[in-house]
Amino acid sequence: MSVSRRGLLAAAAGLGAALALAACGGESASAPAAPAQASAAAAPFTYTDDRGRKIDLPKTPARIVAQVGSAAALWDFGVKPIAVFGPHKLSNGERDPQVGNVDITKVTGLGNVWDEFNVEQYIGLQPELLVSSMYLKDTLWYVPEKSKDTIEKVAPTAGVMLTGRNATEVIAKYGDLAAKLGADLAALDITQAKARYEAALEALRKLAAKGLTIELVSGSPDAMYVSTPEMVPDFKLLSDAGLDIVKPKVDAQGYFESLSWENADKYEADVILFDSRTQALGLEEMKKKPTFAKLPAVAKGQVYPMWVETPYSYQKWADLLEGLVADLGKASKLP
Incomplete structure (x- = not known):
């Protein structure tokens, strides 16, 4: 390949x-x-x-x-x-x-x-x-x-x-x-972290019943990237937990779809999870893109960070999932 x-x-x-x-x-x-x-x-x-x-x-x-x-x-x-x-x-x-x-x-x-x-x-x-x-x-x-x-x-x-x-x-x-x-x-620190992780994952599964449609995006100055939930462990976990993740038309590599900012409204979503790493465009910068700023999820404030490439340990993923559960718990279906 x-x-x-x-x-x-x-x-x-x-x-x-x-x-x-x-x-x-x-x-x-x-x-x-x-x-x-x-x-x-x-x-x-x-x-x-x-x-x-x-x-x-x-x-x-x-x-x-x-x-x-x-x-x-x-x-x-x-x-x-x-x-x-x-x-x-x-x-x-x-x-x-x-x-x-x-x-x-x-x-x-x-x-x-x-x-x-x-x-x-x-x-x-x-x-x-x-x-x-x-x-x-x-x-x-x-x-x-x-x-x-x-x-x-x-x-x-x-x-x-x-x-x-x-x-x-x-x-x-x-x-x-x-x-x-x-x-x-x-070891106690590992078993405790695993218990936190499993509890947060179960809470995430229960949130799937809300029926929220979630879009996974990352921004660069020239494009917005919409990720598929099928390939990367971070996002596959969300899909496997039962959350309804937008499935974009991916490119030949199979990981994401690249959209111009003018086409940032291609998909409808109740919630947007954005790549919060330092190399990605920040939320305030993305909001300066008119089409993105007009998205219903953005207007409603249902845009939340997700740290992509979180280290694969129970400690770090317990932290991530607990934060994600709190954010999605606040969100609601949009008309």
Whole structure:
């Protein structure tokens, strides 16, 4: 499957906003000492990733490098990578939400923007495993095409597939990997977060009875992107919970439909959930587009943020779903 750079970036969001974070990667210095995982010890490690690749190692990896989404998921399960790549630091120096609860002062940053990966620094870290999510089966997210062959030779790599799964399924996949890396899934903070997540998901299912039609959008200066609920875990979860999500006429990549702002009224919706990441157009900017501003959901104030690419952990998704339940609980069907 051939995917353009722009198309792949859009796929990550399930929407069509190209990444525009400031380049702040590779700023951490020497390799930190590998953290002690919960119960890894010197046990052998066997794992088959979603590419069908089997990893057999004589001992459980401790020196783990991960794309920020994977790093954030593993971190909340108790597995602490030593380095990350992908958006982890905002232009003001603060932590990017995509890196979740990872303490960016305690990990090495190998790159902060698309196509940025410090290979020499990576080699110097002496990694034992690299972990990344995937939107396409054999493509590790944020591993540059130009250096992937070199990166693959340094240490084993594990890919976790996102496309076609919902968030619950992806969280479980990261939990399984974390357990193999020594995490204790029965730890109190994890079980409490899972209980919150499941309660919020059940509340979301009950809200489906309201019959709200929901449109998933992301804005750029020149276009509004309407996402399908079928491909990306964030949105598939909403559809699987029974919510009525607008199904746009997607492009060849299958993730979204690109509309000019003049055609922002193509679909009718009671509620609009918008991509609230820093690289997407903000709500106030979108409201400056006349056709968007006149949409019934916008006029009624039934436009709510949704952080796309929320890390796949029970902690982060409990937060997201609780906020979403509160917002949708306020909304009503429009005439």
